Amino acid sequence: MNKKIGMRFGIVLASVALIASGTVAAHGAAVPKGKAAAGLQCAAAGLVSAGRGVEGSDLTCITATLGTAKDSKVWGYKDLKPLTSIEFVSSSAIGGGYGTTAIAVGDALKAEGLLGSYTVKYFSNAPLGVGYFQGEKNRKDMLLITGFAMPGGLALNKSTLDMTNAKPVAAFLREAEVIAVPTASKLKTINDLLAVIKANPKTAIGGGNLGGVDHVTIATIAATIGVAATDLNYVAYSGGATLTPDLLAGRVVAGVAGTSEWSKYVSAGTMRLLAVTSPKPLTVVKGKTLIQQNINLTFGNWRGMLAPADLPAAEYLNMLKVIDTAHGSASWKAMLTAKSWIDEYRAGTAFTTWLKPEVAAILKILKDFKLY
Structure with missing residues (x-):
């Protein structure tokens, strides 16, 4: 790439470099407390890995009762509550990237016993999808699928909506x-x-x-x-x-x-x-x-999920734990492999911190191209 194009992409291209190095947590030999991550195997039930979970929460060595790790000892969240249902919001038509992602994530969550059922609500563009998502109130069962295309989709449609007016859950893939x-x-x-x-x-x-x-x-x-x-x-x-x-x-x-x-x-x-x-x-x-x-x-193209801005703190933390548990699962790994997606995972605060400068960088690209 010539220097001019490389500078134009700035931090966006820097993050794309992760395409080559993403990995998925895999089941295998027991992992000690100091290296614990949700879904990895552990040695003895009851061990606690302090602060290694999402948002600094604790991981506990548990005997899994759900999903592909059932009956295995794995690092997990002893207070996790599986989700009853989710309505995924897709800002693209049926068969588009957002909807395809929603279906893949929903299927992986169900396979791991972390979700009872899901639906996908489709919209033709970002303003319609984000507008619906942000217009709903007191919804604990809703996630907006987001990604690289959304900032530009809002800006070029002259929308005043701010996609960051939400609670970032996780970014979890590159395509x-x-x-x-x-x-x-x-x-x-x-x-x-x-x-x-x-x-x-x-x-x-x-x-x-x-x-x-x-x-x-x-x-x-x-x-x-x-x-x-x-x-x-x-x-x-x-x-x-x-x-x-x-x-x-x-x-x-x-x-x-x-x-x-x-x-x-x-x-x-x-x-x-x-x-x-x-x-x-x-x-x-x-x-x-x-x-x-x-x-x-x-x-x-990265993709992730946003939760409603008014989602209570306890439900938000449980959502993070559900997604983190899924991320360490065999079903999630199979989803990535089947779609030729690359694992690039950030959750909670890590995703929130990354998201705002990423949105700014995307808009700068569009301005550099004189598209916005």
Whole structure:
């Protein structure tokens, strides 16, 4: 990546470097108190690891009664209460990244006995989703799925809503982006696409919301050949699912989405990947990285969850403990593997502290691209 582009991304690209190093807590040999984390095995029931849990809470060596660790001795929270139900709020249409994430998280929580049932409420854009979420009161059963695309989705729609007017629960994954074409396309590589864009910047490229991760991804790649973001003909959709029919029908030349949104189309042979933005090739979604094609760029979309601002402190702490317990589970690890998602986990105060400068950095990127 040239220096100009590297400086433009600032702390956002620095955080993306975690794509290459994320790991998931795994069951195995007993872990001592000083290294305890929820879900890891422990030696003897009743041991206490002071301050090693979320928000400085204690972890206790317990015999698990639920989920994939049932009957094993693991570090956990003896006062944890499984959730009865959750309504996930998705600011993208069915099949988009937010909804896909909600379903995957809900299924993992249920598999671990940490959640009774869940629903997903879909909206077509960030202002609608965030507006609904923040408009509901006294809801202890609601989580907003958020991510890189949300600050831009609010800003470019001229919304006055502040996504940080909530209680951050956790950021828990990075998802690489893919640039895809129908298999009948003559384009075989990302450099083929860049040659087309260079010759005609008004070539239609589809992706998620304006100012979101898909938009920023293609704008950054185009910048490597001297094409400005404002010169691109970027066609915004409410997630990869709504873009798919237009991409397959050739109404846009190429599309940008998260790996989980199009993996089934690649596997079915109806789409071909021109590039993947991960540092290394992925196992579930097959395609060459940008780096393998001499474009020194990696990028990824983080996603997380926000709880209502009025959620009482006790319920908020229990929510953190539920998510932390799930994060250390086999079901969570399987979810990440199946979606080619990278584990990047921050919970509670750690997520809150990280979130505000991240939002500011995303908005700065959009301003640098003259999109906002």
